[in-house]
Amino acid sequence: MGTNVNKPSHKAGLMTGAEAVVQSLVAEGVELLFGYPGGAIMPVYDALYGAEDQLKHILTRHEQGATHMAQGYARATGKVGVCIATSGPGATNLITGIADAQIDSTPMVCITGQVMSSLLGTDAFQETDIIGISMPVTKWNVQVTKAEDIPTAIAKAFYIARSGKPGPVLVDITKNAQFDQVDFNYVPFEGMRSYKPVPVASTDQIKVAAELINNAKRPFVLFGQGIILSQAEEEFKAFIEKTGIPSAWTIMGLSALDTDHELNVGMLGMHGNYAPNKLTNECDVLIAVGMRFDDRVTGDLTKYAKQAKVVHIEIDAAEINKNVTAHAPVLGDAKDILKQLIPLVKENSHEQWLQRFKDFEQEEIDQVIREELKPSKDIMSMGEVIGQINELSNGDNVIVTDVGQHQMVACRYAEFKQSKSMITSGGLGTMGFCLPAAIGAKMGVPNKQVIAVIGDGGFQMTIQELGTILESKVAVKILLLNNEFLGMVRQWQELFFEKRYASTIMVNPDFQMIAKSYSIKTALIDDRKNLEQGVKEMLEHDGAYFLEVRVGKENNVFPMIPSGVAVSDIRLK
Amino acid sequence: MKKRFTLSIFTENIVGILNQVTIIFTRRHINIESIVVSESEMDGIHRYTLVISETDEVVRKVVLQLEKQVDIIKALYHEDKDVIYQEIALFKMPSDVLIKGGEAEKIVRKHFARIISVEEGFIILEKTGHKEETQKLFNELKPYGVLEFVRSGRIAITKPMKTLETILKN
Numbered sequence: 001m002g003t004n005v006n007k008p009s010h011k012a013g014l015m016t017g018a019e020a021v022v023q024s025l026v027a028e029g030v031e032l033l034f035g036y037p038g039g040a041i042m043p044v045y046d047a048l049y050g051a052e053d054q055l056k057h058i059l060t061r062h063e064q065g066a067t068h069m070a071q072g073y074a075r076a077t078g079k080v081g082v083c084i085a086t087s088g089p090g091a092t093n094l095i096t097g098i099a100d101a102q103i104d105s106t107p108m109v110c111i112t113g114q115v116m117s118s119l120l121g122t123d124a125f126q127e128t129d130i131i132g133i134s135m136p137v138t139k140w141n142v143q144v145t146k147a148e149d150i151p152t153a154i155a156k157a158f159y160i161a162r163s164g165k166p167g168p169v170l171v172d173i174t175k176n177a178q179f180d181q182v183d184f185n186y187v188p189f190e191g192m193r194s195y196k197p198v199p200v201a202s203t204d205q206i207k208v209a210a211e212l213i214n215n216a217k218r219p220f221v222l223f224g225q226g227i228i229l230s231q232a233e234e235e236f237k238a239f240i241e242k243t244g245i246p247s248a249w250t251i252m253g254l255s256a257l258d259t260d261h262e263l264n265v266g267m268l269g270m271h272g273n274y275a276p277n278k279l280t281n282e283c284d285v286l287i288a289v290g291m292r293f294d295d296r297v298t299g300d301l302t303k304y305a306k307q308a309k310v311v312h313i314e315i316d317a318a319e320i321n322k323n324v325t326a327h328a329p330v331l332g333d334a335k336d337i338l339k340q341l342i343p344l345v346k347e348n349s350h351e352q353w354l355q356r357f358k359d360f361e362q363e364e365i366d367q368v369i370r371e372e373l374k375p376s377k378d379i380m381s382m383g384e385v386i387g388q389i390n391e392l393s394n395g396d397n398v399i400v401t402d403v404g405q406h407q408m409v410a411c412r413y414a415e416f417k418q419s420k421s422m423i424t425s426g427g428l429g430t431m432g433f434c435l436p437a438a439i440g441a442k443m444g445v446p447n448k449q450v451i452a453v454i455g456d457g458g459f460q461m462t463i464q465e466l467g468t469i470l471e472s473k474v475a476v477k478i479l480l481l482n483n484e485f486l487g488m489v490r491q492w493q494e495l496f497f498e499k500r501y502a503s504t505i506m507v508n509p510d511f512q513m514i515a516k517s518y519s520i521k522t523a524l525i526d527d528r529k530n531l532e533q534g535v536k537e538m539l540e541h542d543g544a545y546f547l548e549v550r551v552g553k554e555n556n557v558f559p560m561i562p563s564g565v566a567v568s569d570i571r572l573k
Numbered sequence: 574m575k576k577r578f579t580l581s582i583f584t585e586n587i588v589g590i591l592n593q594v595t596i597i598f599t600r601r602h603i604n605i606e607s608i609v610v611s612e613s614e615m616d617g618i619h620r621y622t623l624v625i626s627e628t629d630e631v632v633r634k635v636v637l638q639l640e641k642q643v644d645i646i647k648a649l650y651h652e653d654k655d656v657i658y659q660e661i662a663l664f665k666m667p668s669d670v671l672i673k674g675g676e677a678e679k680i681v682r683k684h685f686a687r688i689i690s691v692e693e694g695f696i697i698l699e700k701t702g703h704k705e706e707t708q709k710l711f712n713e714l715k716p717y718g719v720l721e722f723v724r725s726g727r728i729a730i731t732k733p734m735k736t737l738e739t740i741l742k743n
């Protein structure tokens with residue numbers, strides 16, 4: 001980490017534990033933190049009150065919002081996101097965001113207040129065992145009961161959160177530790193014997209992988225967020241360009257490679273593209289880079305790429321041979337491995353093989369994509385709205401999504417030219433993620449256009465964060481694709497539950513009035529002829545903007561791999 | 574097919590590690606048959622010895638998940654043939670059964686059980702060995718009135734001629 005001369009420097013010397021929390025954050029280069037005050041964290045808030053020039057606090061409207069903002073910030077910037085909450089309900093409200101960050105490997109440090117250490121275990125007011133509760137969903141957590149332990153605990157927290165495979169870390173600080181005095185001297189944490197974040201890649205294994213790749217007739221690359229997390233975008237591009245291998249992405253890997261790159265053959269998995277799913281079961285060598293063969297990507301594992309030799313480049317030893325057996329596992333950092341691999345692989349092109357992808361793509365265009373992007377019906381589709389954004393911008397937006405149909409559509413159709421531009425809840429599938437994550441992302445990359453693509457269900461799960469937009473003047477663009485249904489569940493009910501729409505019909509409020517009441521400029525589009533102008537106004541508007549588009553109520557997302565089916569049995573309708 | 578495995582887990586000595594270890598099993602619905610925690614020969618490193626019945630594949634994955642925990646230094650798994658293991662059992666017997674001599678005394682002698690305490694009215698016997706051995710002694714003493722019986726979890730030492738230090742380095 002280089003030191004930035006323009007950043008405020010931290011103070012040292014005798015201070016309270018609470019001040020030490022703030023100065024530790026400053027020492028770690030934190031510029032923003034998201035949170036909500038309460039009894040057990042009040043001393044830290046008091047310390048923040050005098051330190052606005054060093055560290056900016058964003059008041060959210062719910063602690064869950066604070067975690068998703070920290071996640072959005074982390075995903076857009078690559079830095080550690082930080083959030084803060086009080087004990088008891090404040091702390092438990094963080095759990096969904098922590099679990100989301102854990103499964104999506106997002107670096108995040110959560111600081112929670114705790115009751116006085118003398119009261120621990122007594123069921124004191126707002127006491128909860130947040131260490132026990134958060135243990136299964138954090139990369140690491142710690143409870144601090146003495147002021148003198150605060151700087152080391154926070155230094156360790158940042159080190160663990162950002163190193164290796166990143167993840168969320170929780171530091172629980174009792175109120176007495178916040179009040180007590182400490183002689184503060186910040187020492188960044190440099191390592192521990194029980195934790196080796198980045199395994200050193202075996203050169204022998206890299207040679208084995210290169211050999212497999214060089215002899216492959218129908219090689220196929222799958223890439224995930226590991227490319228983004230190890231900042232290996234350039235190396236990855238060089239690797240696929242040299243070898244000429246068609247490459248497909250998991251939704252967590254989206255934006256690591258330009259969507260219009262000639263070797264980018266699209267999205268893997270349940271609602272991914274036709275060609276990459278079909279041809280997963282025809283390739284002879286499957287090269288997985290920084291991805292973990294999630295069940296939404298693989299479908300039925302017993303029928304997944306059984307014909308292929310598998311190269312798995314992965315930083316987490318527990319992921320190797322977990323779901324798919326690797327013939328050439330390469331454990332280590334993707335950037336480092338790709339750098340070593342590039343000189344060992346032969347220049348190649350796989351014209352005929354690539355043509356197979358193009359043929360299947362044409363089939364998908366004819367049967368799905370054309371109608372989705374330019375519907376022949378009057379009723380608008382989600383895809384055409386995303387397509388309109390593509391047409392009016394240059395793939396340089398940061399798109400944040402919620403979870404459901406609109407998420408799949410945004411992933412399938414949005415165009416990206418810059419890495420870290422797609423922020424979505426991949427592993428946990430957290431509805432309510434989008435709005436706060438988009439706020440955090442916008443605060444992290446204020447010069448970029450950040451668009452929150454959201455459904456009418458998920459929007460209402462964290463709708464209160466409109467208050468954060470109002471208070472902190474966050475110029476985030478909210479695109480509500482309103483189908484008045486919990487669309488994805490409805491789609492499954494249509495396909496697999498005989499259209500028994502149990503609890504998926506939404507009785508919605510007037511979203512226009514809601515957005516207006518938060519002083520956000522709004523527009524409602526319910527006719528295609530106004531769509532282009534509506535999207536244009538949203539993109540050009542200087543501040544926050546709320547654009548609601550009424551889309552087809554019972555549209556389905558296709559293609560689709562039904563649950564428990566082989567990837568190659570993907571359905572176009 | 575499920576087999577019996579002994580896991581040796583080496584961790585930092587920090588509050589909460591036991592919880593970190595056990596949730597890995599709970600989450601996968603694996604029953605821990607026994608668990609023993611002690612210091613190891615290296616300062617500050619604690620050794621957990623666990624016994625589970627699982628398939629090779631599951632135990633391999635579980636051990637990787639254990640090692641992934643930040644405060645766990647190393648996790649290993651072994652089949653019974655690869656470890657030397659022992660358990661200890663204590664039996665509380667009414668004194669008169671043994672004082673009178675006869676069958677109960679013969680059983681105690683046959684099993685090489687030790688008398689470790691003689692109290693007013695009862696005697697404490699100790700037997701170390703494999704579970705099958707302590708269980709056999711219990712079964713034989715049962716008709717004579719075992720007042721209390723307790724058996725420890727398995728402790729185990731691995732057979733390969735390696736020091737903990739070299740194991741931890743790899």
